[in-house]
Structures are given as structure tokens and as C-alpha cells.
Amino acid sequence: MKFDTPALDNPIDRTRVIGRPTDRIDGPAKVTGTAPYAYERNDVAPNAAYGWIVGTGISTGRIVRIHTKEAEAARGVLAVVTYENAGKLAKAKAHTARMLAGPDVQHYDQAVALVVAETFEQARAAAKLVRVEYAPNKGRFDLAAEKENAIKKDSQVGPADTATGDFPAAFARAAVTVDATYSTPDQSQSMMEPHATIAAWNGDELSLWTSNQMIAWAVRDTAETLLIAPEKIHVSSPYIGGGFGAKLWVRADAIMAALGARAAKRPVKVALSRPQIPNNTTHRPATIQRVRIGAGKDGRIDAIAHESWSGDLPDGDIETAAFQTRLLYGGANRMTAHRLATLHLGEGNAMRAPGEAVGHLALEVAMDELAEKLGIDPVQLRILNDIQHDPEKGPERPFSSRKLVECLTVGAERFGWAKRNPKPGQVRDGDWLVGMGVASAFRNSPTQDSAARVGVDAKGLITVETDMTDIGTGSYTIIAQTAAELMGVPIERITVKLGDSKAPVSSGSGGQWGANSSTSGVYAACMKLRGELAKKAGFNVNEAVFEDGQIRAGGRNISLGEAAGPDGLTVEDKIEFGDMQKKFAQASFGAHFVEVGVNAVTGETRVRRMSGVFAAGRILNPKAARSQVIGAMTMGVGAALMEELVVDKRFGYFVNHDLAEYHIPVHADIPNQEVHFLEELDDKSSPMKAKGVGELGICGAGAAVANAIYNATGVRLRDYPLTLDKVLEGLPSIV
Amino acid sequence: MPDEPAPSPTGGPPDDPLFFCDPTTRRVFLTRAAGASAAVTLGHGLFSGPDAQAAVQAEAGGGEAGGEEEVTLLINGRQTKLRLDPRVTLLDAMREHLQLTGSKKGCDHGQCGACTVLVEGRRINSCLSLAVMHDGDKITTIEGLGTPAAMHPMQAAFVKHDGFQCGYCTPGQICSAVGMLAEIKAGIPSHVSADLLGEMSASEEEIRERMSGNLCRCAAYSNIIAAVREVSGDKTGGEA
Numbered sequence: 006m007k008f009d010t011p012a013l014d015n016p017i018d019r020t021r022v023i024g025r026p027t028d029r030i031d032g033p034a035k036v037t038g039t040a041p042y043a044y045e046r047n048d049v050a051p052n053a054a055y056g057w058i059v060g061t062g063i064s065t066g067r068i069v070r071i072h073t074k075e076a077e078a079a080r081g082v083l084a085v086v087t088y089e090n091a092g093k094l095a096k097a098k099a100h101t102a103r104m105l106a107g108p109d110v111q112h113y114d115q116a117v118a119l120v121v122a123e124t125f126e127q128a129r130a131a132a133k134l135v136r137v138e139y140a141p142n143k144g145r146f147d148l149a150a151e152k153e154n155a156i157k158k159d160s161q162v163g164p165a166d167t168a169t170g171d172f173p174a175a176f177a178r179a180a181v182t183v184d185a186t187y188s189t190p191d192q193s194q195s196m197m198e199p200h201a202t203i204a205a206w207n208g209d210e211l212s213l214w215t216s217n218q219m220i221a222w223a224v225r226d227t228a229e230t231l232l233i234a235p236e237k238i239h240v241s242s243p244y245i246g247g248g249f250g251a252k253l254w255v256r257a258d259a260i261m262a263a264l265g266a267r268a269a270k271r272p273v274k275v276a277l278s279r280p281q282i283p284n285n286t287t288h289r290p291a292t293i294q295r296v297r298i299g300a301g302k303d304g305r306i307d308a309i310a311h312e313s314w315s316g317d318l319p320d321g322d323i324e325t326a327a328f329q330t331r332l333l334y335g336g337a338n339r340m341t342a343h344r345l346a347t348l349h350l351g352e353g354n355a356m357r358a359p360g361e362a363v364g365h366l367a368l369e370v371a372m373d374e375l376a377e378k379l380g381i382d383p384v385q386l387r388i389l390n391d392i393q394h395d396p397e398k399g400p401e402r403p404f405s406s407r408k409l410v411e412c413l414t415v416g417a418e419r420f421g422w423a424k425r426n427p428k429p430g431q432v433r434d435g436d437w438l439v440g441m442g443v444a445s446a447f448r449n450s451p452t453q454d455s456a457a458r459v460g461v462d463a464k465g466l467i468t469v470e471t472d473m474t475d476i477g478t479g480s481y482t483i484i485a486q487t488a489a490e491l492m493g494v495p496i497e498r499i500t501v502k503l504g505d506s507k508a509p510v511s512s513g514s515g516g517q518w519g520a521n522s523s524t525s526g527v528y529a530a531c532m533k534l535r536g537e538l539a540k541k542a543g544f545n546v547n548e549a550v551f552e553d554g555q556i557r558a559g560g561r562n563i564s565l566g567e568a569a570g571p572d573g574l575t576v577e578d579k580i581e582f583g584d585m586q587k588k589f590a591q592a593s594f595g596a597h598f599v600e601v602g603v604n605a606v607t608g609e610t611r612v613r614r615m616s617g618v619f620a621a622g623r624i625l626n627p628k629a630a631r632s633q634v635i636g637a638m639t640m641g642v643g644a645a646l647m648e649e650l651v652v653d654k655r656f657g658y659f660v661n662h663d664l665a666e667y668h669i670p671v672h673a674d675i676p677n678q679e680v681h682f683l684e685e686l687d688d689k690s691s692p693m694k695a696k697g698v699g700e701l702g703i704c705g706a707g708a709a710v711a712n713a714i715y716n717a718t719g720v721r722l723r724d725y726p727l728t729l730d731k732v733l734e735g736l737p738s739i740v
Numbered sequence: 741m742p743d744e745p746a747p748s749p750t751g752g753p754p755d756d757p758l759f760f761c762d763p764t765t766r767r768v769f770l771t772r773a774a775g776a777s778a779a780v781t782l783g784h785g786l787f788s789g790p791d792a793q794a795a796v797q798a799e800a801g802g803g804e805a806g807g808e809e810e811v812t813l814l815i816n817g818r819q820t821k822l823r824l825d826p827r828v829t830l831l832d833a834m835r836e837h838l839q840l841t842g843s844k845k846g847c848d849h850g851q852c853g854a855c856t857v858l859v860e861g862r863r864i865n866s867c868l869s870l871a872v873m874h875d876g877d878k879i880t881t882i883e884g885l886g887t888p889a890a891m892h893p894m895q896a897a898f899v900k901h902d903g904f905q906c907g908y909c910t911p912g913q914i915c916s917a918v919g920m921l922a923e924i925k926a927g928i929p930s931h932v933s934a935d936l937l938g939e940m941s942a943s944e945e946e947i948r949e950r951m952s953g954n955l956c957r958c959a960a961y962s963n964i965i966a967a968v969r970e971v972s973g974d975k976t977g978g979e980a
Binding site for chain 1: 825827828832835836839840841842843844845846847848849851852854881882883885886887888891895896898899900902904905906907908909910911914944947948949951952953954955956957958959960961962963964965
């Protein structure tokens with residue numbers, strides 16, 4: 006099914022099942038511990054041996070010699086795999102660094118060996134006997150120091166540089182200007198389930214039971230790395246303990262498990278240990294961002310510029326931190342620029358809302374700074390500069406739907422924004438300085454082609470198969486709701502099978518495109534199934550009504566099972582998105598409101614209240630969507646207050662590489678969060694009329710915290726995370 | 741102190757709150773752990789030099805003559821006798837030797853709480869405890885609380901309130917919540933309790949404090965609080 010014109014009224018609009026806050030259909034399995042995650046698939050490989058990855062001890066240089074004899078002689082050891090005996094390997098195009106080091110080393114804790122043993126304890130102990138001699142090189146690890154050497158490089162998702170009008174001239178003549186530089190640190194996705202894989206060979210065919218967001222990419226990248234045909238690879242990933250971008254690509258657990266299984270001639274299971282994850286896998290790269298805004302005294306922006314510097318390994322990619330600034334506010338004169346420095350710090354890559362998550366931490370604080378200089382309420386400033394079309398392309402490219410102003414006004418009302426004292430440092434509650442902050446939320450809403458297979462059996466039971474993944478997003482449930490709505494049956498009659506490369510290729514889970522794209526793929530397949538069932542039953546498909554397990558038309562009715570016949574009926578189709586994304590700017594929007602208390606004595610910040618209003622097209626399941634949003638808001642609090650991978654600039658690695666030292670928000674850090682979705686249907690986005698919501702909530706949440714800290718204390722901080730030591734420096738001394 | 745003995749969350753926590761700081765618990769730990777402690781300490785690789793290398797080799801050899809130890813675990817009412825490498829944690833004994841994979845390994849270092857189980861009614865990080873230390877102990881895991889067809893009230897409340905997303909921290913959150921409510925009923929104070937000797941309530945503040953050892957990166961925190969509050973039946977101390 007092609008989607009190249011706006012959606013008309015369609016059976017999804019009945020909203021008998023879709024759009025309802027249905028409990029997750031995978032819930033009972035997850036809360037009882039019976040949902041099997043990758044490392045737990047004893048059913049598929051009961052005789053699996055255990056692999057333990059040895060990581061490199063230097064960040065860049067060469068391996069001189071690897072001593073494996075002691076490890077090989079240790080009790081229980083079946084094989085030790087290194088580059089010297091792994092066979093020929095290649096680097097997949099999607100990987101920046103190779104999954105196995107040797108002879109050159111590309112980053113710290115890159116896999117250098119896999120020890121395979123009968124038991125986990127034996128593998129872990131023997132891994133310590135692998136000794137590696139290195140010839141280290143001098144690496145580059147300091148973004149600030151390398152900023153001047155950074156080069157222009159386009160991203161896969163857009164150009165490094167954009168310019169419209171004449172920014173320098175407009176900025177020079179602006180009545181009120183802000184010119185501020187912000188920094189954000191390296192961050193870790195820190196999903197709860199470590200990367201894990203069980204690999205098994207059957208002749209030249211490889212099976213990977215793994216934890217992965219993008220099944221088709223996993224097949225492709227494994228094939229490219231191991232130099233085997235993709236048809237020989239089977240990937241299964243039905244349950245995924247979180248990803249946040251870290252599991253978009255196969256990592257060392259999968260590749261090393263495959264190599265280990267080949268060497269040991271039996272299935273091998275490998276999980277990255279928690280302390281290996283930040284340096285061995287990917288991280289969100291640090292940024293330095295300069296934002297300049299020039300406005301008239303009336304608050305209207307005439308000039309806006311956003312520049313970002315980030316680092317990555319050679320041949321890596323930019324962090325697209327300025328992308329939201331191309332579309333969020335009006336202004337005739339604008340520019341963005343991204344520069345990439347070479348840093349030898351592991352692979353910089355996607356973490357929830359790549360680009361926008363950290364971009365908002367700069368832009369939305371700059372807007373707060375501008376509001377103060379203008380003496381205009383920051384909510385009003387944002388409303389003043391709303392624009393209903395792509396400000397680079399002009400009115401010929403309108404937004405498909407955009408309710409930023411409504412999000413801001415409804416949010417301000419619900420939060421009690423009117424009570425905010427615009428003068429900082431005025432509100433006290435005992436030892437606590439209290440402040441409120443606001444920020445807009447913007448996230449592009451991309452779509453990806455997505456296919457599904459839908460079948461109905463003689464009993465009228467329906468099965469949906471697609472290689473889509475559920476990484477906690479609720480895919481199982483919204484896909485079941487979609488199929489139930491279209492086929493006119495209760496959700497209990499739907500079985501959803503996900504995450505298997507034998508199923509049709511879906512959008513996968515990433516870039517907040519998954520829900521809208523994958524349900525649209527299921528929509529396409531269900532519409533095809535409806536057509537074939539109607540035809541088989543002798544109905545005019547345009548008149549046929551599917552409800553209560555029946556097909557009705559022209560005064561006749563027949564059950565789905567009867568229409569399907571004794572052998573059932575199965576069809577496959579795919580949603581193919583045309584040029585609607587070109588014709589219309591497509592994004593989801595929101596507004597964050599935060600109240601913080603900052604301790605006047607210690608400088609400690611506590612979030613007291615958080616409230617957000619969001620417009621993201623049709624909300625397919627308000628319960629699951631709300632959970633996505635509160636989770637993302639919490640990650641935004643983490644970015645604002647605590648999350649930072651600390652770089653050892655001498656040796657080139659992240660020092661705090663576990664969950665004790667890399668701090669993420671815990672229960673005690675997060676108050677009750679309020680989420681409100683605006684009614685919105687976006688007929689330009691897909692037949693589901695939905696937009697992305699999974700990453701929207703992180704965009705702006707941290708900036709609202711930063712702005713609230715300023716309102717509480719009068720201390721403007723621009724280097725994240727905003728820890729108490731930085732706040733204390735600005736607080737007046739206490740006698 | 742509550743008037744009535746603390747009810748069992750799982751069929752058998754102690755009614756004496758002092759149990760939780762019983763010095764014999766520590767003594768038992770030291771005795772039981774002695775056989776495995778050398779290997780465990782060195783396993784962290786904190787030491788270097790020839791002694792350390794020798795010790796690492798000794799560990800790779802499997803400890804003393806590579807011997808296994810017998811341990812009887814009483815998990816979810818079922819008694820199992822195992823011969824285990826003394827380095828096997830309680831978590832791995834369950835996951836890798838007994839196919840009880842409901843308890844999750846998020847960090848293996850006691851940092852995340854995904855492996856939380858109830859041992860004699862008390863919540864512990866099973867990744868930080870060796871299996872051989874639990875000979876004869878009564879252990880309840882997520883599988884012992886309920887099944888998809890017959891969920892424990894806490895499990896049902898997590899589904900109703902969407903107290904999870906990816907589901908990986910969830911068994912630990914649920915076991916922790918069950919153990920935590922028993923601690924409150926037993927009158928054990930927390931860092932945020934205003935009165936250390938008074939009656940404890942399952943207020944939102946108390947739950948947040950006491951559950952902070954269970955990380956959730958999907959951050960279903962607000963929903964978990966709602967689920968736990970519902971099960972606790974506590975109407976006091978909530979936020980407006």
C-alpha cells in the first residue's frame with residue numbers, strides 16, 4: 006500500500022480498540038518473569054557454552070602479541086577466539102569501529118578476545134589469563150581541545166550546514182541578542198538489559214537469539230561482518246530489555262558469540278558485563294553548542310543560529326544537535342552548522358532523540374535567556390515565534406500538524422505558570438529556593454516502510470507477524486489493537502509475533518518512527534486481508550463492514566472464520582511512504598513545565614513537579630504513550646542533573662562505566678509526573694494519523710529543569726550536568 | 741510497632757523486626773562465605789603483580805582442586821539439591837542451573853536491583869550473594885509470587901498501572917516492593933521516616949526512598965508508585 010496522499014476517513018477512525026488505554030498484552034508475561042530475554046533462551050540452545058569478552062586495555066594503538074595459552078589450559082575452557090584465529094572478518098558499513106580488535110585497536114574495551122568455557126565462572130576466570138601486549142598510540146580524547154580541528158561533515162539524516170537569508174547582518178542589527186555557548190557531556194543509554202546473544206551454527210547457517218531493535222539491520226550487519234550471505238542468518242529478538250539506541254545495531258556480543266560458537270562447535274551465549282558497556286558499545290557524544298538569537302523589542306526573532314561541535318572515531322558521524330533549530334521557531338535569517346572532531350573514545354552514536362535531546366538543552370535555555378533580556382514571559386516568547394511552515398522552505402512546505410501554541414497555553418494553565426515570579430531567587434520554602442521553568446518540545450516524526458503478514462484461521466483467530474520489535478514501547482499491544490480494530494474482533498483474538506527475521510521486514514524501533522510506521526504496515530496487511538475475505542465471501546469490499554467477528558454487507562453476514570475457510574487465509578502487505586515527508590514538515594510537539602527546589606545551603610536540586618502537554622497525532626494507546634513520555638521526561642532530568650560519562654583524558658576512556666558511577670534517576674529523584682495529550686489527527690503522516698511520541702518527551706525536559714534552576718537561584722548554568730558544585734559557585738555565600 | 745505480627749508476603753517473613761539486623765545473620769554469612777571468599781575477592785581484578793596472577797590462575801583452576809560444593813535450595817516451595825562451583829552466585833544458580841530466569845541480571849554488581857529476590861522474606865540482590873551461602877534458605881522469586889494465569893496482587897497492579905515498559909527491571913521491582921511493604925509493616929524505618937520508632941506508613945515518599953535501589957531506565961517510576969500504593973492500601977501521605 007502506497008501512502009502518498011492524505012488519509013481519508015478509514016476503519017481506524019472507529020476507535021473501538023485503537024486509541025484506548027489497553028493494558029499491555031505482554032504484561033502478564035513480563036510481571037511474572039516468564040517473558041524470555043535473549044540470554045534466557047534455554048529452549049533453543051540448552052547445551053550452550055559460555056563466552057566472556059576480553060576488552061582492550063588501551064584506547065588506540067596496535068596489538069603486539071596476545072598470549073592465550075594459559076587461558077586455553079584453564080579448567081573448562083573450550084576455545085579462545087582472537088583476530089589471529091577468527092578467520093576473515095570485515096567491518097559492517099553501519100559500524101564505525103570493528104567488533105573485534107586486531108592488530109590495530111580503535112577504542113578502549115574493544116573486544117580483543119572471547120573465552121568460551123563450559124561454565125560462566127570458568128569463562129570469566131580464564132578471561133583474566135589472556136594477556137595482551139600493546140604498542141599504544143597517542144590518542145585524542147578532549148572535545149574542547151579538538152574543537153578547532155573539527156571538520157564539516159554531513160550526517161546521514163541531513164546536511165551539516167544550512168543557511169537562509171543573511172544571519173550575520175540580521176544578528177548585527179537586532180535590538181536584543183543572546184550569544185551563549187553550552188556543553189553537554191558524553192552519555193550512556195544504560196538500558197537495563199545488557200547486550201546479550203546466544204549464537205548457534207547449523208552447517209553454514211547461523212542463528213542469533215539476541216536483543217536488538219532492528220532485525221533486518223542485524224541480519225545485514227552480521228552478514229557484512231562475517232562475510233556470509235544474509236539468507237544464511239536467522240535473528241530472533243522477541244523481548245528486549247530496553248535499547249534507547251544502544252541496540253540499533255548488532256554489537257560485539259552477537260559477533261563474538263557467532264565466532265565463539267564456530268570455534269567451540271556448539272552454541273555459545275555471551276552477555277556484555279555491565280562495566281564493559283559504556284566503552285565497548287556506543288554512547289551519545291558530548292557536544293559544545295553555540296546559540297545566537299537576535300530579536301526585535303517586540304520579541305520577534307529575526308536572526309537565529311545554532312552551531313554544534315561533537316567528536317567521534319575516524320569515519321564517524323556528527324551529533325545533529327542543531328536540527329530542531331531549523332524548524333522550531335520563525336525568523337527570516339538563520340543558519341546551522343555541525344563540525345566533527347576526531348576522538349578515540351568508542352563509537353558515538355544514537356541515544357534516544359539523537360541530536361534533538363541535547364540540542365534542546367542549548368536552544369531552549371537560550372530562549373529563556375532571550376525572554377529575560379526582553380522582559381517577556383518565556384511562554385509568550387515561544388508563542389510569538391511559532392511558525393506553521395518550514396521556516397527554511399517557506400509556506401509551500403507547511404507542517405502536517407503543529408500544535409505547539411496549544412501545548413504551551415494548555416500546559417501553562419494546568420501547571421499554574423501564572424504563579425511564577427519572573428524575578429529569579431525570590432521564592433523560598435525553608436532552606437529551598439523554588440523556581441519554575443518551561444521549554445518547548447520538538448521531535449521530527451520520520452516514517453519508514455514497514456511490512457506485516459496477517460492471517461485468519463477457521464476459528465476466526467488472527468495472527469500478525471512482522472519483524473517489528475517491542476523495546477518497552479508497547480509494539481505488541483498497539484499492533485494487536487490495530488489488527489483488532491480493522492478486523493472487527495476483540496483484542497483477545499489477536500496473536501502478535503514480533504522480532505523474528507523470518508517475518509516481513511518492518512520499520513523496526515528507532516527514531517520514534519516505530520509505532521506509526523509498524524502499525525501502518527499492519528494496517529496495509531489488514532486492509533488487504535479484508536479485501537480478500539470480502540471477495541471470497543462474495544461481498545463488495547467497499548460496502549463490507551467488519552465488526553463483532555463478522556463481515557456484513559447487503560443484509561448478509563458471515564463470520565471471519567467461515568469467510569477464511571477451513572485452511573484459513575494469510576496475506577502480506579507493506580506500507581510504502583511516498584513524498585509526504587517532503588511536501589509537509591512532520592514533527593511532534595510539546596511543552597514542559599518544571600518546578601524545582603534548590604537547597605540554599607548545599608546547592609542540591611530536587612525536581613518537585615513535572616508537567617507536560619504533547620501533540621503527537623493520534624495517540625494509539627494513551628497508557629503506553631504516557632509511559633513513553635514520563636520515561637523520556639525522566640531521562641531528560643538525568644541529562645540535566647546527573648548523567649555524564651567522565652573522560653579520562655590521559656588514557657582515553659570513560660571512567661564511570663557502570664550503574665554505580667554513571668548516575669541515572671532513581672525512584673527518589675522523580676516526583677509524580679503529569680502528562681496531557683492534545684486531540685490531534687494527522688492525515689499527512691500515515692493511515693493511522695499518528696506521529697512519533699517515544700522520543701518527544703526527552704526533548705526540552707532537561708532545559709525546563711535548567712530554566713527552573715535559574716528561576717529558583719538566579720544562577721545560569723550552561724555546562725551539563727547541572728550538579729550541585731556548579732550551582733554552589735553561583736549561590737551567595739552563607740554566613 | 742504494629743499490633744499484629746507482620747503478615748507473610750510470600751509465605752514466611754519473620755514477625756520479629758529485629759530479624760533484619762540479627763547479628764547471627766552476619767556470622768552465618770562469614771562462615772558460609774569463607775570457602776569462596778578468596779576467589780570472589782580476586783575475581784574483581786583489583787590486584788596486580790605475580791601474586792595476583794598466581795591467584796587468578798588458582799581461580800581459573802576452579803578454586804581448591806576445582807571442587808564443587810553441595811547446596812540445597814528451597815526456592816518457591818520446591819527443594820533442589822545442587823552441586824555448584826562455589827563461585828556461582830545465587831542469581832546464576834537460579835538462572836543458569838535451575839532455569840528460573842525470571843530474576844534478571846542487569847549489572848551483576850548490586851547496582852541495579854533487577855535480581856532482587858526474597859530470602860526468608862527479606863529482599864536481597866541475588867547477584868551479590870553466593871548460592872552456597874543459602875543452603876536450606878527459603879527463597880521466593882518472581883515465579884513464586886504468581887503466574888500469568890494467577891498473578892500476585894503486586895503483579896496485577898503493575899500490569900494495571902503500566903509499572904514497566906521493557907520489563908527487564910520488573911521482577912526485581914515487584915519482589916522488592918513485596919519485601920519493602922513487609923518491612924514497613926514490621927516497623928523498620930528508612931532514611932525519610934520522621935519517627936524511627938513510630939508506626940511506618942507506605943507513603944509515596946517512603947516508597948520512593950525504599951525502592952531507590954531498583955533502577956528503571958524506562959522510568960516507569962510514577963506508575964510503580966501508583967501500583968505499590970494500591971497494593972499497600974495506604975491512603976495517607978500521598979501527594980496532592
